[in-house]
Amino acid sequence: MADYTDIRFPAGFYWGCATASHQVEGNCTKNDWWAWEQEGGHIHDGTVSGIACDHYNRFEEDFALAQELGHNAHRLSIEWSRIEPEEGRWDMAEVDHYRRVMESLHRHGLTPFVTLHHFTNPLWFRDRGAWLDPQAPDLIARYAGFIAKELGDLVPFWFTINEPLVVVTESYLIGNWPPQRNDMAEAMMAARHLLLAHARMYQAVKEATTHRPQVGIVLNMPYLEPKNPDSPGDVAMCKMADAVFNQYFLTGIDKGVFPPPVGQGEEAPGVKSTWDTIGLNYYYRIRISEDFLAKGAEYGEPPLGAKLSSMGWEVYPEGFHHMMKRLAPYGRPIYITENGFPTEDDDARCRYVLRHLQQMHRAISEGADVRGYLHWSFTDNFEWAEGWVPKLGMIAMEPGTLNRKPRPSAYLFRDIARSNAVAAGQSQKYAAW
Numbered sequence: 001m002a003d004y005t006d007i008r009f010p011a012g013f014y015w016g017c018a019t020a021s022h023q024v025e026g027n028c029t030k031n032d033w034w035a036w037e038q039e040g041g042h043i044h045d046g047t048v049s050g051i052a053c054d055h056y057n058r059f060e061e062d063f064a065l066a067q068e069l070g071h072n073a074h075r076l077s078i079e080w081s082r083i084e085p086e087e088g089r090w091d092m093a094e095v096d097h098y099r100r101v102m103e104s105l106h107r108h109g110l111t112p113f114v115t116l117h118h119f120t121n122p123l124w125f126r127d128r129g130a131w132l133d134p135q136a137p138d139l140i141a142r143y144a145g146f147i148a149k150e151l152g153d154l155v156p157f158w159f160t161i162n163e164p165l166v167v168v169t170e171s172y173l174i175g176n177w178p179p180q181r182n183d184m185a186e187a188m189m190a191a192r193h194l195l196l197a198h199a200r201m202y203q204a205v206k207e208a209t210t211h212r213p214q215v216g217i218v219l220n221m222p223y224l225e226p227k228n229p230d231s232p233g234d235v236a237m238c239k240m241a242d243a244v245f246n247q248y249f250l251t252g253i254d255k256g257v258f259p260p261p262v263g264q265g266e267e268a269p270g271v272k273s274t275w276d277t278i279g280l281n282y283y284y285r286i287r288i289s290e291d292f293l294a295k296g297a298e299y300g301e302p303p304l305g306a307k308l309s310s311m312g313w314e315v316y317p318e319g320f321h322h323m324m325k326r327l328a329p330y331g332r333p334i335y336i337t338e339n340g341f342p343t344e345d346d347d348a349r350c351r352y353v354l355r356h357l358q359q360m361h362r363a364i365s366e367g368a369d370v371r372g373y374l375h376w377s378f379t380d381n382f383e384w385a386e387g388w389v390p391k392l393g394m395i396a397m398e399p400g401t402l403n404r405k406p407r408p409s410a411y412l413f414r415d416i417a418r419s420n421a422v423a424a425g426q427s428q429k430y431a432a433w
C-alpha cells in the first residue's frame, strides 16, 4: 500500500483555468473558423461554435465563479478579429470590452494570462493567405503592439501564439482545420512565418508597454516515444517527430535560427532569445512507429490496456514530468498553460489532475521553475473540429440555459488551489484508476 503525504507548491503559485476566445465567447463572426463552420460538414458532431458559452456577455459571472472556486489566475485569449475586423481598422468598442474583461479579472483576484493568437484568424488575414503571406509576421505584430499598448497596464503575462506547431500540422499538413491544406512545402513556409511572427509580436509587446510584462509563447509538447525501442525505424521516426513537434519552436526562439527539418539552422533574424517565459501545454503520450505518417494516427499507437481519453489520447503523467525537466535547463519560468482530459467521467478527470499535479510537484522539487498551473478548461466549450461532444470542463454547462454547474473536479481543484497543496487524503481517495 502506497504512502501518501501532503505535497505543497511554492508560495505565490498560480492556479486557474485556461480558455480561448473562439471556444467560449460566442459570435466570433469575423474569423476564419466561424466562416468554415458555416460551410457545413466540417465539424464532426455537426455543431457550430455559435453562441458558445456566451462568455462574451457572462465574463463577470464566470470570473466570480472562478474566484469562488479558489482560482487566483485565468488564461484567456483576445480575439484578433474583434480588435482588427478589417485590415488596419481598430474597433475601439471591442478594445473597451477587453479592458472591462481585464479589470474584472483583477477585481476577482485573478491574474490575467493573455494569449494574443489562439488558432483563429480575421477573415481579411485569411484572404491575404494567412500564414503563407510573407507579411503575416508584421501584420500580426502590429495588432500585438496595438493591444499591448491599450491593455499593458492590466496584463502581466502575454503569450504570443498558442501551439504554432498545431497550426502548422492541422491547417497545412494534415488539413483537418481551415484552410485544410495538405502540402509539405506550405507547412514549412507556415512554420517559418509563425516563428518570425512570434518574434515580431514579442518585440512589439515589449516596445508597446512600460509595464515590464513577461512575454512568451505557448507550446504543446506531447511526450513522444518509439513504439518499439528496438526498432531503428521506429526510433528514427520518433526522433524526427520530436525534432518537429517539440524542438522546432523552442530551439528557434532560443537560438534565433530555423532548425531542421524546416530550415538548415540558418539565422532567423530578430528571433534569438525572444522569450521571458514559456507556456507548456501537456496532454498525452504519442507512441510512434516507422509508418506514423502513413498511418495518419495523430495520437499514435497506445499500448494495450492504456488509459485513454474520450478523444483517444493516452494518459501518461510521467511524460509531463519529462517535459518540465526538458524545459528547465533553459532557465526561464515555466507556466503550465494547459493540461486536461476530455471525458464523460469526472472521477477520471480528478485522477488525471492529481496524477499530473504529482508529476508537477516532482519536477519542481527537482529544480524545474514551474510557477503556475492553468487547467484546460473552465466550462465545457467548443472543441474545434470535434464540436461540443468532448467534455473538458471542470464545470458543465446546462444545454439551453448555459447555466454553469461545477463538477466534483472543480471542488477538488478549489481545495488544492486554496491550500496550495495536494492533501494526502485527496491522493488516496483517487489512488486507483
Ligand code: GAL
Residues within 6 Å of the ligand: 020, 023, 162, 163, 166, 220, 281, 338, 376, 383, 384, 392
Ligand atoms: C489545445 C488547444 C485548446 C484546446 C485543447 C483541448 O491543443 O490549445 O484550444 O482545444 O487543446 O483539445
